Amino acid sequence: MKLLSAAQIRELDQATIREQRTTSTELMERAATAVAEWLLSHYDPHTATDVLLLCGPGNNGGDGLALARLLYYAGYAVRLALLPAEKYSDDYQHNHHVLPKIIPVQELATDALPDIQPTTLVIDALFGTGLTRPLAGLPADVVRHLNASHARVVAIDLPSGLLADAPQPDPEAPVVRAAHTVSFGLPKLAFLLPQNAEYVGEWHLQDIRLSQQFIDHADTPWHFTRYTKPQPDGWAAPHTVPQPELQLPRRNKFAYKNTFGHALLLAGSRGKVGAAVLSSGACLRGGVGLLTVAVPGCGYDIIQTTRPEAMCLADTQADFISELPDLKPYQAIGIGPGLGQEEASRAVLEKLLREAQVPLVIDADALNLLGAHRELLDLLPENTVLTPHLGEFARLTEKTKDDYHRLDLLRDFAQRHRCIVVLKGAYTATAAPDGQVYFNGTGNPGMGTGGSGDVLTGLLLALRADQRLDPLLATRLAVLAHGRAGDLAAAHTGEAGLLAGDLVQHIGPALRELEAGSLG
Ligand SMILES: NC(=O)C1=CN([C@@H]2O[C@H](COP(=O)(O)OP(=O)(O)OC[C@H]3O[C@@H](n4cnc5c(N)ncnc54)[C@H](OP(=O)(O)O)[C@@H]3O)[C@@H](O)[C@H]2O)[C@@H](O)CC1
Numbered sequence: 001m002k003l004l005s006a007a008q009i010r011e012l013d014q015a016t017i018r019e020q021r022t023t024s025t026e027l028m029e030r031a032a033t034a035v036a037e038w039l040l041s042h043y044d045p046h047t048a049t050d051v052l053l054l055c056g057p058g059n060n061g062g063d064g065l066a067l068a069r070l071l072y073y074a075g076y077a078v079r080l081a082l083l084p085a086e087k088y089s090d091d092y093q094h095n096h097h098v099l100p101k102i103i104p105v106q107e108l109a110t111d112a113l114p115d116i117q118p119t120t121l122v123i124d125a126l127f128g129t130g131l132t133r134p135l136a137g138l139p140a141d142v143v144r145h146l147n148a149s150h151a152r153v154v155a156i157d158l159p160s161g162l163l164a165d166a167p168q169p170d171p172e173a174p175v176v177r178a179a180h181t182v183s184f185g186l187p188k189l190a191f192l193l194p195q196n197a198e199y200v201g202e203w204h205l206q207d208i209r210l211s212q213q214f215i216d217h218a219d220t221p222w223h224f225t226r227y228t229k230p231q232p233d234g235w236a237a238p239h240t241v242p243q244p245e246l247q248l249p250r251r252n253k254f255a256y257k258n259t260f261g262h263a264l265l266l267a268g269s270r271g272k273v274g275a276a277v278l279s280s281g282a283c284l285r286g287g288v289g290l291l292t293v294a295v296p297g298c299g300y301d302i303i304q305t306t307r308p309e310a311m312c313l314a315d316t317q318a319d320f321i322s323e324l325p326d327l328k329p330y331q332a333i334g335i336g337p338g339l340g341q342e343e344a345s346r347a348v349l350e351k352l353l354r355e356a357q358v359p360l361v362i363d364a365d366a367l368n369l370l371g372a373h374r375e376l377l378d379l380l381p382e383n384t385v386l387t388p389h390l391g392e393f394a395r396l397t398e399k400t401k402d403d404y405h406r407l408d409l410l411r412d413f414a415q416r417h418r419c420i421v422v423l424k425g426a427y428t429a430t431a432a433p434d435g436q437v438y439f440n441g442t443g444n445p446g447m448g449t450g451g452s453g454d455v456l457t458g459l460l461l462a463l464r465a466d467q468r469l470d471p472l473l474a475t476r477l478a479v480l481a482h483g484r485a486g487d488l489a490a491a492h493t494g495e496a497g498l499l500a501g502d503l504v505q506h507i508g509p510a511l512r513e514l515e516a517g518s519l520g
Pocket residue numbers: 010013014024027028029031032056057058059060061063085087088089126127128129130131132133134135136139156157158184
C-alpha cells in the first residue's frame with residue numbers, strides 16, 4: 001500500500017468526496033465511527049469511566065466532537081476540552097452544533113487545563129494532518145500537561161504536534177505521546193520511523209473507504225507491505241489496496257532444480273562459522289535448487305555435518321576466506337555473513353565484484369569492507385542486493401541527522417549505484433534503483449537476536465537464484481517472508497526466546513503462505 005504526504009491526504013479526502021458524491025461532514029462521520037468502533041473493541045464503556053476528548057479547531061477536532069457524541073450514545077462517560085481559536089472548520093462547527101448538550105464541555109486556557117488522572121482515557125483530537133507549525137503557547141501547554149499526566153492516550157489520525165511526512169522543525173516543541181494512534185486508510189510515513197515511536201505508540205488503520213482511484217494514481221516513492229491472512233473464501237475487503245503482484249509463484253509440476261538455481265554462499269571465519277550455518281540453512285529452506293557454501297578450512301566439517309544438503313568448498317586458509325571459487329556453476333552469489341575483514345577477504349570481494357555475471361547479495365562484513373574501501377562501490381553490478389543494518393549503512397554512507405535524512409541517503413544510494421538496498425530494522429526499508437522505497441510490515445522485536453540478519457541473507461540468496469523472480473520481487477518477498485517466519489516462530493517461542501535458528505525452521509511455512517496469501 002502507498003504512503004501519501006499530508007498534502008496528498010488532503011487531496012485524497014477531496015477526491016473521495018467528489019467521487020462518492022458525499023460530503024466532508026459524512027466523511028467525518030465515517031472517520032469518527034471508525035475510531036468509535038476501534039475504541040469499543042479495546043475499551044469497555046464500563047471500565048473506561050472517564051473519557052476526555054481534547055479537540056483542536058480543525059477537522060481533527062471535528063472528528064473528536066463527532067466521536068464524543070458517538071461514545072456518549074455508546075455508554076461512555078465522556079467530557080470535552082476545546083481549544084479556543086479565531087476560526088473553526090465547517091465540520092467542526094457542525095459537530096459542535098449537534099453535540100448532546102449533556103456532555104460536559106470545558107474551554108481550554110493556560111490557567112484552566114483539564115483534570116487528567118492516570119486512569120483517564122484521553123482522546124487526542126487536537127491536530128492531525130493540518131498542522132502548519134510547531135506547537136507553541138496554549139496548545140503546547142495542553143500537550144505538556146497531557147504528557148505529564150501519564151494517562152493513556154489514543155490519538156486520532158496523528159499524535160498532535162507530529163508531522164505526517166517530515167521531521168519536526170522545532171525539536172523543542174511538544175508532541176503528544178500516544179499509546180495508540182488510530183489512523184484512516186493508509187499509514188503515514190511518520191509511523192514507520194524509530195524516532196517517532198514514543199509519540200505514535202501502536203498504530204492501527206481503520207478503513208473509511210477513501211478513494212482507491214486517487215490512491216492508485218498518486219505519485220509517491222513510499223510503499224508499505226504487510227501480510228494479511230487470506231480470507232477463507234478468497235474474499236478481500238473492497239477498500240483494501242488491490243493485491244499487488246507480490247506472491248511467490250507456485251512450483252510447476254515439472255520444475256527441475258535448475259529452475260531454482262545453484263547458489264554460492266561465501267561466509268564464515270574462525271569463531272563465526274555459525275553465521276554460515278544459519279545463512280546456508282535459510283538458503284536451503286528458501287527453496288534453492290543447489291547450494292555450495294565456501295568457508296575457511298575451520299568451517300568445512302561444520303558445514304558438512306550440519307548441512308548435508310549443501311556442498312562445501314574449504315578455503316586453504318583455516319581462519320578466513322582468501323580464495324574466490326570458480327564462479328561458472330552459479331546463478332546467484334552471496335557474501336558476508338561472519339566473513340571477517342581480513343585483507344585477503346577484501347581481495348576476494350573485489351575479485352567477485354569484478355568477475356560476477358550473476359546476481360549478488362552482499363551483507364555484514366562484506367558491507368563493512370565496502371564501507372572501508374569505498375572505491376569498491378563503483379564496481380557493484382546493477383541490481384546487487386545490499387542488506388545493511390543501521391550501523392553498516394552509516395559505514396557505507398555517513399552519520400545521519402535523523403530518520404528522514406537516512407531515508408534520503410538510502411534512496412540516493414540505491415539510485416546512484418543502481419542497486420537494491422535493504423535497510424534492516426523494525427520496518428525494514430527496501431530501496432530500489434528507481435528510488436522507490438518499500439517498508440516491510442512483518443517481523444517483531446524478537447528478531448533482534450544474533451544471526452537474524454544471516455538468515456535473511458540466505459533466504460535472499462535463494463530467491464535471487466530462483467530463475468522465475470525479478471530482482472526487486474525476489475528481495476521484497478525475502479524480506480516479507482523473513483519477517484513472517486519471525487512472527488510464526490515467535491508464536492511458539494515468544495519474542496525473548498526466539499533464536500535465529502527458529503527463523504530458519506519457519507521459512508518453509510512463511511513461503512507457503514506467500515504462495516497462497518494475499519498482501520495489502
Ligand atoms: N478533510 C476531511 O474530509 C477529513 C479529515 N479528517 C480529519 O481531519 C484532519 C485534518 O483536518 P484539518 O486539515 O482541518 O487540520 P487539523 O489537523 O485539524 O488542524 C488544522 C487546524 O489547526 C490549526 N493549526 C495548525 N497548526 C497549528 C499550530 N501549530 N498551533 C495552533 N493551531 C494550529 C489550523 O489553523 P491555522 O493554521 O489556519 O492557524 C487549523 O485550524 C485529519 O487529520 C483527520 O483527523 C477526517 O475527518 C476524515 C475526513
